[in-house]
Amino acid sequence: MISFPRLTKRQFVQSMIAGIAAGTAAGLPRTALAAGETIRIGFLAPLTGDVAAWGLPGLQGCEIWAEWINEAGGIVINGVGHNIEFVGYDNEYDPSKARAGASKLVIDDGVKFVMMLGGDTWPAVQPVADQTGMLFSTLLPSDLGPDTPTLIAPAEVHPIYNVTGVEWLAENYPELKTAVICAQDDALGLPSVATYLAAFEGAGIEMLEDPLLFDPSTTDFAPVATRMLSSDPDIICLDTCYSAYVHPLMEQLFQQGYEGQIISCTLDFYDQITAKTSVEFMEGVVFQFPDFDDPALEADNVNFRDPGKFFDEFNERYPGQWGAVSWEYAAIMDLWKWAAEKANSVEPADVLAAMTETGQGEHIFGTADWWGEDLFGINNSLVGNWPVVVVENGTARIKEFRSIPDWYARHGDLLKQYMTDYGLMWNQR
Amino acid sequence: MPRWLVAVGVLATAALLLALPHVLSFSQREVLVFMTINILVVCSYRLLTLTGEWSLGHVVMMGVGAYASALLAKKVGVFVPLAMLLGAFTAAMVALVLSVPLFRMKGFYFLIGSFAAGEIIRLLWKRFRDPFGGPKGIKRIDPMPDFDLGIWNFTFFDPVSYYYFALLVVLAGLFVMWRVEKSPIGLVFHAVHWQDNLARSAGISVRAYRTLALVLSSGFAGLAGALLAHYIGTVNPNMFDIEQMVYVLTWAIVGGTATFYGPIIGCVVLTVVNEIVLREIGLEQGRPMIYGMLLIGTVLFLPKGLEDLFHRLSRIGLLFSRQPRGGQ
Numbered sequence: 186m187i188s189f190p191r192l193t194k195r196q197f198v199q200s201m202i203a204g205i206a207a208g209t210a211a212g213l214p215r216t217a218l219a220a221g222e223t224i225r226i227g228f229l230a231p232l233t234g235d236v237a238a239w240g241l242p243g244l245q246g247c248e249i250w251a252e253w254i255n256e257a258g259g260i261v262i263n264g265v266g267h268n269i270e271f272v273g274y275d276n277e278y279d280p281s282k283a284r285a286g287a288s289k290l291v292i293d294d295g296v297k298f299v300m301m302l303g304g305d306t307w308p309a310v311q312p313v314a315d316q317t318g319m320l321f322s323t324l325l326p327s328d329l330g331p332d333t334p335t336l337i338a339p340a341e342v343h344p345i346y347n348v349t350g351v352e353w354l355a356e357n358y359p360e361l362k363t364a365v366i367c368a369q370d371d372a373l374g375l376p377s378v379a380t381y382l383a384a385f386e387g388a389g390i391e392m393l394e395d396p397l398l399f400d401p402s403t404t405d406f407a408p409v410a411t412r413m414l415s416s417d418p419d420i421i422c423l424d425t426c427y428s429a430y431v432h433p434l435m436e437q438l439f440q441q442g443y444e445g446q447i448i449s450c451t452l453d454f455y456d457q458i459t460a461k462t463s464v465e466f467m468e469g470v471v472f473q474f475p476d477f478d479d480p481a482l483e484a485d486n487v488n489f490r491d492p493g494k495f496f497d498e499f500n501e502r503y504p505g506q507w508g509a510v511s512w513e514y515a516a517i518m519d520l521w522k523w524a525a526e527k528a529n530s531v532e533p534a535d536v537l538a539a540m541t542e543t544g545q546g547e548h549i550f551g552t553a554d555w556w557g558e559d560l561f562g563i564n565n566s567l568v569g570n571w572p573v574v575v576v577e578n579g580t581a582r583i584k585e586f587r588s589i590p591d592w593y594a595r596h597g598d599l600l601k602q603y604m605t606d607y608g609l610m611w612n613q614r
Numbered sequence: 615m616p617r618w619l620v621a622v623g624v625l626a627t628a629a630l631l632l633a634l635p636h637v638l639s640f641s642q643r644e645v646l647v648f649m650t651i652n653i654l655v656v657c658s659y660r661l662l663t664l665t666g667e668w669s670l671g672h673v674v675m676m677g678v679g680a681y682a683s684a685l686l687a688k689k690v691g692v693f694v695p696l697a698m699l700l701g702a703f704t705a706a707m708v709a710l711v712l713s714v715p716l717f718r719m720k721g722f723y724f725l726i727g728s729f730a731a732g733e734i735i736r737l738l739w740k741r742f743r744d745p746f747g748g749p750k751g752i753k754r755i756d757p758m759p760d761f762d763l764g765i766w767n768f769t770f771f772d773p774v775s776y777y778y779f780a781l782l783v784v785l786a787g788l789f790v791m792w793r794v795e796k797s798p799i800g801l802v803f804h805a806v807h808w809q810d811n812l813a814r815s816a817g818i819s820v821r822a823y824r825t826l827a828l829v830l831s832s833g834f835a836g837l838a839g840a841l842l843a844h845y846i847g848t849v850n851p852n853m854f855d856i857e858q859m860v861y862v863l864t865w866a867i868v869g870g871t872a873t874f875y876g877p878i879i880g881c882v883v884l885t886v887v888n889e890i891v892l893r894e895i896g897l898e899q900g901r902p903m904i905y906g907m908l909l910i911g912t913v914l915f916l917p918k919g920l921e922d923l924f925h926r927l928s929r930i931g932l933l934f935s936r937q938p939r940g941g942q
Contacts, residue, residue: 232898285889400740608744
């Protein structure tokens with residue numbers, strides 16, 4: 186067997202990577218790109234299973250993005266255009282498979298950047314990021330921490346943006362004074378619960394009951410809806426429930442005669458919910474993820490190429506699949522492309538430095554700050570404005586873009602308190 | 615079979631197992647580590663099935679070992695290999711406690727009872743954030759400490775090093791289980807399965823032997839869980855849910871449980887097909903469907919599992935000349 190010299194872990198792994206590269210010509214990280222060489226980007230998310238709705242539409246959106254970029258000459262590094270290719274890996278939202286997938290993408294496939302959903306799968310991937318120095322992105326900034334400076338949350342600061350919906354509701358409907366909330370008891374549901382509790386308290390809305398946390402394996406939502414309705418709230422909050430929960434919950438609320446206000450983080454495939462309930466029932470539901478044919482996205486501050494055309498193209502190719510993440514990974518790629526071209530390099534460290542060097546970045550919804558030390562121990566989340574979306578006549582429309590940092594300046598202590606109460610601060614992990 | 619042929623076979627297998635990671639890509643080595651650990655899980659499951667009882671709580675026992683080992687290493691500072699052994703012991707002890715109510719049932723009722731018991735344990739992990747971490751589970755679990763043997767520097771981020779370590783542990787576990795099955799205890803397990811009334815009439819405590827099988831199988835499942843936890847650095851309740859249990863059942867059913875090697879064949883074949891072949895040929899999103907079709911096809915055309923294919927081949931002299939013992 187081979188006897189390795191005494192090396193640090195990172196040196197050991199990097200030497201091993203180099204050895205594999207020499208042996209397999211697998212296209213592993215290099216210091217210079219060959220002329221016209223295709224740049225590979227990793228996509229590590231659930232593509233099958235219960236959480237696939239937050240992975241697969243993102244990959245589909247990225248494939249459209251790549252086609253558009255490649256047709257326009259690709260990403261330009263040192264004056265030479267390079268095509269982009271996405272390499273997907275279905276991690277099934279399983280930590281073991283996520284680790285194997287991260288190794289495949291980074292070491293075997295030689296990708297230059299890996300996008301993840303994050304959550305339960307991130308802790309198993311973290312050693313791969315730490316050992317290889319690869320740049321990873323997550324949609325869930327609760328994954329962020331000072332131990333891994335190469336993990337960023339550049340698109341979605343879940344669940345902090347939920348405060349914008351509550352604040353908008355409180356300002357526009359001051360007669361709404363009470364609320365209840367339900368959520369699945371997991372890594373996505375709980376940070377969102379803490380955020381909504383802070384937002385409701387900040388808006389002066391009273392919580393009638395403790396959050397109703399249900400098991401992720403729940404299939405019968407009638408008792409959940411009944412329990413929430415029993416306290417006769419003005420607002421029912423569906424937190425960040427998966428679409429597999431939002432749909433039956435909405436159906437149950439409709440069937441049990443609820444006529445009050447509903448707020449939810451996501452409302453994926455809301456047309457299907459409308460078909461099962463009614464246009465009247467859905468009227469006024471507040472959530473956070475717009476359709477991209479929304480006229481508000483044509484504004485100059487929106488950093489996304491032709492959102493309406495993207496929406497149409499997506500729906501033509503993947504009818505009925507548009508959801509919260511359809512555009513998010515593509516938006517991350519816009520930022521990555523901007524930073525890579527600025528750095529004239531696709532090496533992870535160079536791109537990260539270019540992204541963050543001014544302390545600001547071009548977020549899809551406008552210029553935003555690299556932020557988060559208070560909550561995550563590191564300023565690796567890009568935070569600025571976020572849209573408040575309301576269903577009107579069966580169509581989701583952006584009512585307003587609201588500033589997350591402005592809310593945090595007023596109510597940040599509340600958020601930190603609730604995050605601490607739920608053991609979600611970075612130093613409590 | 616001549617002894618020299620057995621010796622040659624053992625040496626060839628050992629050489630193959632040692633050389634295997636060096637012909638695989640980095641990510642395939644990761645899959646190899648998980649597959650090695652899963653072989654211990656599915657073989658320990660078979661040990662329980664020898665007594666005729668099929669459980670739906672086996673992966674939860676794996677989780678008990680994983681959680682116990684993770685907590686002992688992280689909160690108490692126990693040396694990781696010792697924590698793994700204590701994790702296995704904890705799983706065995708939990709199984710011993712659970713055996714009291716569970717073995718008041720048998721057959722289908724035991725199956726449902728084991729599922730309920732497993733769900734209770736999973737709910738406890740979710741409910742008690744301290745110390746189990748709630749739904750998010752435990753993160754940053756201490757890895758196996760690196761060490762240098764002179765001829766090999768064991769750096770446990772490297773899947774090759776962890777594969778060798780896991781292989782050693784799993785082979786030791788398989789050897790113990792094999793010895794148990796071939797011992798008089800194993801014969802009693804079979805008797806309890808097929809002729810429990812006759813066994814009782816011979817003075818055998820059927821319940822005690824069922825308990826012994828449950829405790830042993832849970833202990834090895836717990837050891838597998840500990841191996842997994844210290845490799846990936848995280849555990850959460852969803853890792854040990856009914857979906858994972860279905861995987862274990864599938865490996866056992868597709869491979870067959872009549873022989874010691876049946877579940878190993880099932881685990882290896884299905885893992886390679888699911889994690890390597892289907893991914894490599896670009897059927898990433900079609901895997902659940904193809905996996906299901908494979909299961910249905912095996913049940914229809916090889917109802918005794920893939921091991922039956924080996925039997926048939928051996929009968930025509932292409933493979934082993936000896937029939938397995940202790941079939942169903």
